[in-house]
Amino acid sequence: xxxxxxxxxxxxxxxxxxxxxxxxxxxxxxxxxxxxxxxxxxxxxxxxxxxxxxxxxxxxxxxxxxxxxxxxxxxxxxxxxxxxxxxxxxxxxxxxxxxxxxxxxxxxxxxxxxxxxxxxxxxxxxxxxxxxxxxxxxxxxxxxxxxxxxxxxxxxxxxxxxxxxxxxxxxxxxxxxxxxxxxxxxxxxxxxxxxxxxxxxxxxxxxxxxxxxxxxxxxxxxxxxxxxxxxxxxxxxxxxxxxxxxxxxxxxxxxxxxxxxxxxxxxxxxxxxxxxxxxxxxxxxxxxxxxxxxxxxxxxxxxxxxxxxxxxxxxxxxxxxxxxxxxxxxxxxxxxxxxxxxxxxxxxxxxxx
Amino acid sequence: xxxxxxxxxxxxxxxxxxxxxxxxxxxxxxxxxxxxxxxxxxxxxxxxxxxxxxxxxxxxxxxxxxxxxxxxxxxxxxxxxxxxxxxxxxxxxxxxxxxxxxxxxxxxxxxxxxxxxxxxxxxxxxxxxxxxxxxxxxxxxxxxxxxxxxxxxxxxxxxxxxxxxxxxxxxxxxxxxxxxxxxxxxxxxxxxxxxxxxxxxxxxxxxxxxxxxxxxxxxxxxxxxxxxxxxxxxxxxxxxxxxxxxxxxxxxxxxxxxxxxxxxxxxxxxxxxxxxxxxxxxxxxxxxxxxxxxxxxxxxxxxxxxxxxxxxxxxxxxxxxxxxxxxxxxxxxxxxxxxxxxxxxxxxxxxxxxxxxxxxxxxxxxxxxxxxxxxxxxxxxxxxxxxxxxxxxxxxxxxxxxxxxxxxxxxxxxxxxxxxxxxxxxxxxxxxxxxxxxxxxxxxxxxxxxxxxxxxxxxxxxxxxxxxxxxxxxxxxxxxxxxxxxxxxxxxxxxxxxxxxxxxxxxxxxxxxxxxxxxxxxxxxxxx
Numbered sequence: 001x002x003x004x005x006x007x008x009x010x011x012x013x014x015x016x017x018x019x020x021x022x023x024x025x026x027x028x029x030x031x032x033x034x035x036x037x038x039x040x041x042x043x044x045x046x047x048x049x050x051x052x053x054x055x056x057x058x059x060x061x062x063x064x065x066x067x068x069x070x071x072x073x074x075x076x077x078x079x080x081x082x083x084x085x086x087x088x089x090x091x092x093x094x095x096x097x098x099x100x101x102x103x104x105x106x107x108x109x110x111x112x113x114x115x116x117x118x119x120x121x122x123x124x125x126x127x128x129x130x131x132x133x134x135x136x137x138x139x140x141x142x143x144x145x146x147x148x149x150x151x152x153x154x155x156x157x158x159x160x161x162x163x164x165x166x167x168x169x170x171x172x173x174x175x176x177x178x179x180x181x182x183x184x185x186x187x188x189x190x191x192x193x194x195x196x197x198x199x200x201x202x203x204x205x206x207x208x209x210x211x212x213x214x215x216x217x218x219x220x221x222x223x224x225x226x227x228x229x230x231x232x233x234x235x236x237x238x239x240x241x242x243x244x245x246x247x248x249x250x251x252x253x254x255x256x257x258x259x260x261x262x263x264x265x266x267x268x269x270x271x272x273x274x275x276x277x278x279x280x281x282x283x284x285x286x287x288x289x290x291x292x293x294x295x296x297x298x299x300x301x302x303x304x305x306x307x308x309x310x311x312x313x314x315x316x317x318x319x320x321x322x323x324x325x326x327x328x329x330x331x332x333x334x335x336x337x338x339x340x341x342x343x344x345x346x347x348x349x350x351x352x353x
Numbered sequence: 354x355x356x357x358x359x360x361x362x363x364x365x366x367x368x369x370x371x372x373x374x375x376x377x378x379x380x381x382x383x384x385x386x387x388x389x390x391x392x393x394x395x396x397x398x399x400x401x402x403x404x405x406x407x408x409x410x411x412x413x414x415x416x417x418x419x420x421x422x423x424x425x426x427x428x429x430x431x432x433x434x435x436x437x438x439x440x441x442x443x444x445x446x447x448x449x450x451x452x453x454x455x456x457x458x459x460x461x462x463x464x465x466x467x468x469x470x471x472x473x474x475x476x477x478x479x480x481x482x483x484x485x486x487x488x489x490x491x492x493x494x495x496x497x498x499x500x501x502x503x504x505x506x507x508x509x510x511x512x513x514x515x516x517x518x519x520x521x522x523x524x525x526x527x528x529x530x531x532x533x534x535x536x537x538x539x540x541x542x543x544x545x546x547x548x549x550x551x552x553x554x555x556x557x558x559x560x561x562x563x564x565x566x567x568x569x570x571x572x573x574x575x576x577x578x579x580x581x582x583x584x585x586x587x588x589x590x591x592x593x594x595x596x597x598x599x600x601x602x603x604x605x606x607x608x609x610x611x612x613x614x615x616x617x618x619x620x621x622x623x624x625x626x627x628x629x630x631x632x633x634x635x636x637x638x639x640x641x642x643x644x645x646x647x648x649x650x651x652x653x654x655x656x657x658x659x660x661x662x663x664x665x666x667x668x669x670x671x672x673x674x675x676x677x678x679x680x681x682x683x684x685x686x687x688x689x690x691x692x693x694x695x696x697x698x699x700x701x702x703x704x705x706x707x708x709x710x711x712x713x714x715x716x717x718x719x720x721x722x723x724x725x726x727x728x729x730x731x732x733x734x735x736x737x738x739x740x741x742x743x744x745x746x747x748x749x750x751x752x753x754x755x756x757x758x759x760x761x762x763x764x765x766x767x768x769x770x771x772x773x774x775x776x777x778x779x780x781x782x783x784x785x786x787x788x789x790x791x792x793x794x795x796x797x798x799x800x801x802x803x804x805x806x807x808x809x810x811x812x813x814x815x816x817x818x819x820x821x822x823x824x825x826x827x828x829x830x831x832x833x834x835x836x837x838x839x840x841x842x843x844x845x846x847x848x849x850x851x852x853x854x855x856x857x858x859x860x861x862x863x864x865x866x867x868x869x870x871x872x873x874x875x876x877x878x879x880x881x
Contacts (some may be wrong), residue, residue, distance in 0.1 A: 181461065214746065215405070217746050217747050218738075218745045218746055218747070219732075219735065219738050219745045219747075220745075222724075222728075222731060222732070222747060223732055226717060226728065226732065229717055229719060229720070230713075230714075230717050230718070231711055232677075232710075232714045233713075233714055233715070233716065233717055234732075235677065235694060235696055236675065236677055236706065236708060236714050236715075237700070237728060237729060237732040237733060238562040238697035238699075238700045238701075238732055238733050239732055272686065296398075296719070
């Protein structure tokens with residue numbers, strides 16, 4: 001009895017995932033893989049994804065569930081980034097922006113897109129209560145496909161991002177030319193032997209998390225949590241449930257936009273076209289692994305989930321490759337199995353408490 | 354009479370999780386007899402019928418004591434199917450009909466008349482065709498016994514409710530071995546002329562030799578058709594009467610009775626203040642608790658009770674005022690009109706509500722006690738916040754202090770203010786609900802079903818608390834409750850709601866007869 005309740009508290013699924021992570025790490029040591037490199041890339045991947053995973057939090061808390069449609073926010077972020085690059089190019093004659101200013105401009109330009117899209121998307125989700133997750137998934141897929149057309153027709157002229165021949169924006173837009181690549185990663189970066197700690201990247205993730213944490217303790221944040229966990233209670237307390245859900249959606253979309261910019265600077269490229277297609281699934285899987293359910297989540301779930309899931313992603317690839325030298329996609333396959341398995345598991349647990 | 358009873362229930366007792374709901378109930382019905390069963394909500398009527406039908410709720414909770422005999426033979430009914438085989442039928446309150454099927458198809462549902470065809474000869478009887486000719490003939494005959502001109506080919510969807518009811522009855526009559534037919538509040542959904550027709554049909558069914566059990570709280574109907582009447586109260590048979598040996602007044606008194614010792618509030622000097630809450634021609638569209646037209650005035654400093662049977666609309670009034678269900682009409686607080694269908698406006702006007710649905714509406718079950726207590730004032734009045742311009746942060750210290758104060762004052766049994774509300778007992782959850790309402794510092798406190806689902810000891814504590822709030826702080830309280838006894842113990846006036854309207858307003862020390870009559874939809878003479 002006592003053992004059972006202990007298990008329940010820890011949650012078997014999380015225990016298995018954590019054990020798997022530990023197993024991978026031990027195997028990595030045993031195989032004499034380059035630990036410094038593994039730790040370095042783990043840290044930067046964790047930092048890269050942190051804000052995108054964080055974007056799941058307001059969505060779950062406000063009651064719309066894991067935001068499978070965060071690709072909307074991602075696209076808003078990409079648009080902001082492209083707009084900033086385009087502006088910098090057109091003003092090249094007059095003024096040279098420092099990389100830091102350019103990065104802030106990218107975030108600033110993405111905000112109006114994210115706010116507008118978030119409100120519309122929230123309005124849509126209020127119309128389909130009960131099947132938000134499925135609708136969100138298809139909204140995400142649809143918008144990525146629509147944007148494939150838009151990337152071709154949007155009037156960007158900066159040669160750094162346009163195809164050399166024909167028209168449209170490239171599949172990947174390099175950020176290195178304007179010093180944006182690794183901008184946050186290198187800020188105050190600390191080297192310990194061969195291990196590099198991307199201080200700026202981790203700090204910016206932490207800053208976003210702190211802001212969200214403060215928000216959750218504000219009147220609006222409390223009202224949002226009430227609306228998400230018990231809409232009838234919220235209504236009786238005079239809270240507009242629909243409004244809170246829209247706020248949650250907007251916040252999630254904005255965090256998605258900021259998140260992709262943080263991700264992209266670390267990656268060094270803006271990935272357009274197919275790029276945003278499956279990113280929401282990684283973010284959803286990460287927060288669920290962290291202990292969130294489709295109706296409950298907190299900052300701890302974000303932190304634990306990001307570390308566990310992205311840690312596994314980084315370590316699993318070389319370990320799997322060491323075993324199956326001829327089958328180099330094994331790492332990718334195991335990552336997909338974990339990601340989709342966890343989402344499936346969480347969905348079957350929905351409302352199971 | 355000499356004939357043997359068709360149904361005999363002897364010494365039936367039943368308890369759910371330690372709460373005894375039936376005590377040694379005896380019931381006998383002769384063939385062709387119409388036997389009325391009356392009682393308030395919770396008197397045990399439906400449990401008794403569930404036993405008769407072998408419903409799963411009975412057997413999954415440990416069965417019952419006592420014995421059942423049908424036509425002199427002891428039986429043990431384990432499932433509704435067995436009940437059907439013994440010739441027991443039931444006309445449900447909610448219709449169990451398929452809307453897109455015809456009347457005849459519904460009557461014959463799952464008992465279709467079949468005829469073999471080529472395919473069924475090859476692949477088994479599951480593929481036999483329906484013999485529509487015979488089905489329609491049978492349906493016609495069953496409907497004919499009810500004297501109704503329903504077209505057996507018509508689809509159910511679109512028929513008036515009365516016809517649906519008759520289709521249900523015809524389905525039961527069509528079962529060849531039907532010997533006992535139970536009607537559970539059959540006239541609740543019918544208009545006056547349809548109800549009259551139904552009562553006549555019931556008499557004709559009985560004349561064919563079928564025993565009829567007629568459950569209702571409309572005493573006039575009971576007096577009209579029943580031969581014998583059994584009155585249940587708190588799970589006991591308090592009386593069995595022949596129709597010509599009793600009258601509506603006696604039944605009303607037997608039904609309400611004083612089941613619990615309590616002190617009425619009558620000795621207290623009720624000083625009537627000015628009207629604080631005025632409700633005029635108030636309608637609320639709350640499913641199952643429709644409020645049709647309520648006029649009510651609440652005076653400053655009183656405890657007003659709202660009573661009545663379930664489904665009559667008493668629950669809808671407070672929910673409507675709080676903007677939780679669509680409402681129309683006029684509501685004034687201190688003479689100021691209240692904007693309807695707007696919870697925020699109701700809260701801003703100084704109302705606080707303790708919902709009858711404690712776990713669904715009243716609480717955030719997975720949040721802490723302290724947060725639940727603070728939430729009403731926080732969301733409704735912007736309390737417990739530190740604000741800097743557009744930014745705000747919850748004031749954890751104030752929330753904690755407030756919670757500790759009420760935990761102590763109301764005696765909430767818990768491990769501490771951060772315990773999750775889900776883990777508390779019903780009584781303690783209710784105290785948290787009340788603390789939450791009190792934290793809002795309301796002008797008027799609306800409390801619905803304050804003692805539902807909490808144990809006896811906690812009930813008294815909650816009632817005493819309401820009385821203290823009223824006496825010591827002069828708080829105006831409107832209590833809605835199904836338990837008349839508890840209303841009579843704390844209220845200064847009690848409005849009885851029947852059929853979505855105020856049937857009358859009584860003093861707590863008014864006679865049981867008057868309470869019973871109002872609840873049964875009978876007028877009482879003036880001057881009571």
